[in-house]
Amino acid sequence: MKKLFSLFLLVLSALIFVGCSSDSSSDGEGDGANDAGEDNKKVEIFSWWTGAGEEDGLLALIDLFKEKHPEVEVDNAAISGGAGTNAKAVLATRMQGDDPPSTFQVHGGDELNEGWVAADKMQPLNDFFEEQGWMDKFPQDLIDMVSKDGNIYSVPVNIHRGNVMFYNMDIFEEHGIEIPTTFDEFFAAADKLQEAGVTPLALGDKEAWTATQLFENILLGVLEPEDYTALFNGEIPFDDEGVVEAAEIFKKTLDYVNEDHASRNWQDASQLVGNGEAAMINMGDWAKGYFSNDLNLETNEDFGYFPNPETVGEFVIITDTFGLPKGIDNEEETKEFLAVLGSVEGQDVFNPLKGSIPARLDADPSKYDQYGKDTMEDFSEAKLVPTLAHGSAAPEGFLTKVNQAVNIFVTQRDVDTFIDTLKKAASDL
Amino acid sequence: MDQKININKQVDIQPKKKKKRVTSDQLLAVGFLLPSFILLLIFVYGFIGWTGWVSLSNWNTLVPDFSFAGLKNYIYLFGDYRFQADLRNTIFFTILFIGLVIVMGLLLSALIDQKIKGETFFRNVFLFPMALSFVVTGVVWQWLLNPSTGFNQFLEVFGIQPKWYTDTTILAGFEWGSIEFGLPVAIIAVVIAAVWQMTGFSLAMYLAGLRGIPEELREAARIDGASEFQIYRKVILPMLTPITVSVVIIMAHISLKIFDLIYAMTGSGANFVTDVPGVYMFETTFRGNYYANGSAIAIIMLLLVAVFIVPYLLTNRRGDN
Numbered sequence: 036m037k038k039l040f041s042l043f044l045l046v047l048s049a050l051i052f053v054g055c056s057s058d059s060s061s062d063g064e065g066d067g068a069n070d071a072g073e074d075n076k077k078v079e080i081f082s083w084w085t086g087a088g089e090e091d092g093l094l095a096l097i098d099l100f101k102e103k104h105p106e107v108e109v110d111n112a113a114i115s116g117g118a119g120t121n122a123k124a125v126l127a128t129r130m131q132g133d134d135p136p137s138t139f140q141v142h143g144g145d146e147l148n149e150g151w152v153a154a155d156k157m158q159p160l161n162d163f164f165e166e167q168g169w170m171d172k173f174p175q176d177l178i179d180m181v182s183k184d185g186n187i188y189s190v191p192v193n194i195h196r197g198n199v200m201f202y203n204m205d206i207f208e209e210h211g212i213e214i215p216t217t218f219d220e221f222f223a224a225a226d227k228l229q230e231a232g233v234t235p236l237a238l239g240d241k242e243a244w245t246a247t248q249l250f251e252n253i254l255l256g257v258l259e260p261e262d263y264t265a266l267f268n269g270e271i272p273f274d275d276e277g278v279v280e281a282a283e284i285f286k287k288t289l290d291y292v293n294e295d296h297a298s299r300n301w302q303d304a305s306q307l308v309g310n311g312e313a314a315m316i317n318m319g320d321w322a323k324g325y326f327s328n329d330l331n332l333e334t335n336e337d338f339g340y341f342p343n344p345e346t347v348g349e350f351v352i353i354t355d356t357f358g359l360p361k362g363i364d365n366e367e368e369t370k371e372f373l374a375v376l377g378s379v380e381g382q383d384v385f386n387p388l389k390g391s392i393p394a395r396l397d398a399d400p401s402k403y404d405q406y407g408k409d410t411m412e413d414f415s416e417a418k419l420v421p422t423l424a425h426g427s428a429a430p431e432g433f434l435t436k437v438n439q440a441v442n443i444f445v446t447q448r449d450v451d452t453f454i455d456t457l458k459k460a461a462s463d464l
Numbered sequence: 465m466d467q468k469i470n471i472n473k474q475v476d477i478q479p480k481k482k483k484k485r486v487t488s489d490q491l492l493a494v495g496f497l498l499p500s501f502i503l504l505l506i507f508v509y510g511f512i513g514w515t516g517w518v519s520l521s522n523w524n525t526l527v528p529d530f531s532f533a534g535l536k537n538y539i540y541l542f543g544d545y546r547f548q549a550d551l552r553n554t555i556f557f558t559i560l561f562i563g564l565v566i567v568m569g570l571l572l573s574a575l576i577d578q579k580i581k582g583e584t585f586f587r588n589v590f591l592f593p594m595a596l597s598f599v600v601t602g603v604v605w606q607w608l609l610n611p612s613t614g615f616n617q618f619l620e621v622f623g624i625q626p627k628w629y630t631d632t633t634i635l636a637g638f639e640w641g642s643i644e645f646g647l648p649v650a651i652i653a654v655v656i657a658a659v660w661q662m663t664g665f666s667l668a669m670y671l672a673g674l675r676g677i678p679e680e681l682r683e684a685a686r687i688d689g690a691s692e693f694q695i696y697r698k699v700i701l702p703m704l705t706p707i708t709v710s711v712v713i714i715m716a717h718i719s720l721k722i723f724d725l726i727y728a729m730t731g732s733g734a735n736f737v738t739d740v741p742g743v744y745m746f747e748t749t750f751r752g753n754y755y756a757n758g759s760a761i762a763i764i765m766l767l768l769v770a771v772f773i774v775p776y777l778l779t780n781r782r783g784d785n
Contacts (some may be wrong), residue, residue, distance in 0.1 A: 120750055120751055123750065123751075124750040127526060127750075127753070130526075131526075131527075131528060150526050150753075151526070153526075153527075154525075154526050154527040155527075240734070241730070241731045242731060243732070294611070294627075294630075295610065295611045295612050295627075295630050296630075296734075297629075297630040297632075297730075297733060297734040298606070298610050298611065298612075298628075298629065298630045298730075430753075431751060431752055431753055432524065432525070432752045432753055432754060434751075434752070435747065435748060435751050435752030435754070436752070439545075439546055439736075442732060442734065442735065442736065443545065443735055443736070445734055445735070446632045446734045446735035447735060
């Protein structure tokens with residue numbers, strides 16, 4: 036009896052084992068069948084938009100698409116966490132396993148061009164852009180950022196600006212400080228503030244990119260757009276005197292930051308500006324959403340903004356784009372989704388919610404708040420450059436090494452070692 | 465060795481007597497073990513082997529590149545500032561963490577063992593932190609030890625303001641490779657959080673051990689005129705040695721592989737004062753796409769843990785036989 040029972044158990048476990056494996060494989064086949072058969076009516080959109088405003092934007096965009104194409108099913112495959120790190124890890128696994136999503140979020144610039152395009156995983160979209168009449172609707176600088184060797188590879192949805200200085204207006208008023216436009220003016224203001232017992236600049240570099248972003252902004256201020264771009268194209272070496280000068284200014288700037296910067300992330304650091312402990316913070320314009328939505332501060336009353344010193348008329352772009360991977364079997368539907376994504380209507384539905392500005396130049400400014408309007412105006416006139424800190428100016432591998440070098444520099448303040456490390460990292464580019 | 469052969473012989477003899485029955489039993493056993501054995505073989509050992517192979521390849525881009533690189537990735541790592549700092553931090557973290565967990569666990573269990581009132585209550589109080597995940601512990605202690613918001617507001621009364629995990633000083637440091645070797649002050653903050661969480665575990669282990677020591681032994685020692693302190697030092701502590709060994713092994717593998725606590729609490733820290741190999745591996749692999757470098761870190765971590773675990777397993781096996 037006992038033996039019979041254990042035999043029964045064995046058979047049962049074997050069945051479960053076999054059942055599980057066949058279950059999962061049939062699941063896989065089912066997915067494949069859904070993609071291939073059933074009239075290809077499914078688009079899978081892969082992103083890391085799960086945060087407050089951005090998820091609303093994505094859902095609104097999907098609703099708009101469903102309205103236009105009710106026959107197509109949309110699968111929102113957003114993965115949260117780590118500012119896209121988790122999503123990027125999953126994406127890498129899927130792409131390497133030849134199981135790409137229909138379309139996925141990727142920053143324009145090297146993250147796209149030196150990543151997926153160089154890996155030969157993307158399809159060119161030149162004809163598609165012509166067809167949609169988009170060639171003159173996006174700024175040329177931006178189209179260049181999503182192109183490699185003359186082929187366009189993705190559709191930009193939004194623009195964030197990466198060289199903004201947010202400041203506490205009360206503090207500026209109280210201490211009689213004018214908006215600084217040069218480094219000298221910035222340091223003069225910083226000295227004044229420090230004497231008055233206010234932290235001049237808030238920094239939260241628990242995650243290294245915030246410090247890298249500050250350095251990148253200074254670098255742009257010193258080098259000007261032409262040399263800045265040339266630096267990342269390898270035409271100017273990293274031990275160029277401009278880079279050394281930028282490192283010196285970066286070093287000096289670090290004397291003015293809050294002491295506990297290593298324990299704060301960018302939100303915690305922004306809080307210092309919000310509650311008046313610090314006067315300024317260098318941040319991308321997602322900080323605007325944090326100030327107005329999370330801290331309930333009024334734009335241009337409680338906090339103001341200006342371009343980082345010596346970057347007036349220059350615009351560091353962070354752009355989210357969506358491309359068309361190779362090896363998907365629902366190209367038609369995906370292209371229809373991209374068409375909605377790149378349309379004025381699509382961009383105006385998404386961006387006000389996300390707190391970014393549209394990538395197109397002909398969007399409707401009345402749908403945006405004052406900050407958005409100002410940024411849109413700057414965007415149409417300014418010189419556009421790619422961001423290093425968010426992976427547009429250089430490949431992720433280089434960025435990882437720069438982040439490490441910056442992390443060490445913030446503590447050691449050793450310019451020579453810093454420049455050496457950058458140069459060594461650049462030699463692997 | 466001889467003993468082993470004997471045992472095997474005995475097993476061999478038995479089937480001859482009742483051949484049929486034992487075979488079906490064996491079949492059954494094999495049948496039960498086979499699925500998990502195969503899964504284990506593929507998903508644990510297979511992937512360890514795979515990781516080892518990747519660590520010897522040139523795969524440091526998005527696109528897999530399996531050309532053989534030799535020990536290039538390992539050589540790079542051992543010359544790397546960040547990895548050297550990681551090794552330093554791991555060494556000091558492990559020593560402090562294990563030492564404190566043992567001392568605290570022993571002390572608390574000795575106190576609880578005094579047949580006090582409300583023993584269950586205290587035992588639970590000390591055990592509770594273990595029910596939390598390291599991520600929760602990390603976030604809580606990040607705020608408690610934050611230099612401007614936490615515990616320091618209390619310490620302000622006494623005029624001390626430690627910088628906790630934002631401190632970048634290295635105690636008793638000297639140049640070693642490209643880093644300064646010494647105790648990173650920031651790691652102490654992490655050790656406090658980790659000890660807070662894991663002391664309950666060693667407390668429970670030691671309490672069980674103490675309860676297993678017969679009262680007669682203490683009585684005998686007392687009659688021989690030993691003081692309470694001497695009883696602990698000469699009688700009880702030596703009898704707790706097997707428990708100490710287990711605690712060390714379990715804590716060592718936790719501390720060598722630690723990732724979540726650091727990731728949630730401090731991140732890499734300024735100048736990598738709180739960075740550990742686990743965090744470096746994650747960032748270099750999944751942010752920088754340096755797959756081969758990341759694999760090399762994983763293999764080094766595996767070897768570090770093996771240094772502790774393998775001797776333990778070997779002695780355990782000998783003990784069983």
